[in-house]
Amino acid sequence: MSEVVAKQSKEVYIGRKRKDFNMVTAGAIVGLHLLCAFAPFTFTLDALVVAIGLDLVTRLLGINLSYHRHLSHKSFKIPKWLEYTFAYCGLHALQGSPISWVRTHRYHHQYTDSEKDPHSPINGFWFSHFIWMFDTKNIRYTRGQHNNVKDLEEQLFYRFVRRTYIAHPIVLGLLLYALGGFPFIVWGMGVRVVWGYHMTWLVNSVCHGWGDQAWNTKDLSRNNRLVGILGFGEGWHNNHHAFQYSARHGLERWQIDITWYLISLLKLIRVATNVKLPTASDIQKKTFASKT
Numbered sequence: 001m002s003e004v005v006a007k008q009s010k011e012v013y014i015g016r017k018r019k020d021f022n023m024v025t026a027g028a029i030v031g032l033h034l035l036c037a038f039a040p041f042t043f044t045l046d047a048l049v050v051a052i053g054l055d056l057v058t059r060l061l062g063i064n065l066s067y068h069r070h071l072s073h074k075s076f077k078i079p080k081w082l083e084y085t086f087a088y089c090g091l092h093a094l095q096g097s098p099i100s101w102v103r104t105h106r107y108h109h110q111y112t113d114s115e116k117d118p119h120s121p122i123n124g125f126w127f128s129h130f131i132w133m134f135d136t137k138n139i140r141y142t143r144g145q146h147n148n149v150k151d152l153e154e155q156l157f158y159r160f161v162r163r164t165y166i167a168h169p170i171v172l173g174l175l176l177y178a179l180g181g182f183p184f185i186v187w188g189m190g191v192r193v194v195w196g197y198h199m200t201w202l203v204n205s206v207c208h209g210w211g212d213q214a215w216n217t218k219d220l221s222r223n224n225r226l227v228g229i230l231g232f233g234e235g236w237h238n239n240h241h242a243f244q245y246s247a248r249h250g251l252e253r254w255q256i257d258i259t260w261y262l263i264s265l266l267k268l269i270r271v272a273t274n275v276k277l278p279t280a281s282d283i284q285k286k287t288f289a290s291k292t
Contacts, residue, residue, distance in 0.1 A: 070083065
């Protein structure tokens with residue numbers, strides 16, 4: 001649980017002075033956005049199908065199910081072979097290795113919406129959306145004094161993909177070019193990755209400012225319907241901050257949570273076990289707190 005109580009700044013979403021600037025990360029992200037400029041001129045039905053298919057594999061399976069709900073919060077258990085398969089899918093979302101992604105996300109929950117939150121909205125909307133990744137001084141400051149990913153660093157697989165991180169998307173890019181030429185690169189690596197970026201980043205920015213707050217979490221987290229749908233269930237963010245251990249984020253029946261539906265399927269076929277959901281006592285505590 002978060003160690004701080006968030007206090008909203010008067011200028012939560014307005015600018016931030018940039019300090020040390022990570023040109024490598026910024027260059028890669030800008031380059032992928034520029035690649036999308038070729039999308040109208042390279043559109044084919046096959047390229048669109050590739051983009052949608054890879055988005056489901058890398059963002060739904062890789063980021064949401066693996067990086068977030070499984071590795072970061074341990075909200076369910078799956079066999080190691082499947083754990084590594086899903087984590088490898090996440091690698092191709094180009095949001096970092098499992099170790100780096102999980103480290104950042106765990107610190108986010110520990111220091112939610114404070115100065116030590118890696119992508120705190122109190123430093124401005126655009127900072128929380130993506131600028132935080134370029135600010136190397138901020139990354140050093142918010143990394144924390146302890147290692148919060150020892151569980152991953154003890155495993156050879158995660159150390160290997162961290163060391164060889166850049167090689168994997170290069171191999172995927174070459175494969176896509178061999179199969180469909182430049183259109184597959186534009187849509188499979190450009191459009192797909194950039195779309196996935198912003199769907200993830202919206203949770204950091206929009207879902208800490210716009211939407212409903214059903215639970216008193218003592219932070220700025222919100223449930224945002226649009227991000228909930230486009231983010232495969234990740235936009236029910238106030239629910240998530242209230243019950244971080246829960247495999248289900250869309251707690252109401254009308255709150256569409258595609259990631260949860262997939263976890264439910266894995267549970268149904270007895271692949272996923274120890275699936276965690278909010279307990280009655282925790283719900284009672286949060287409900288009582290929200291009325292006080």
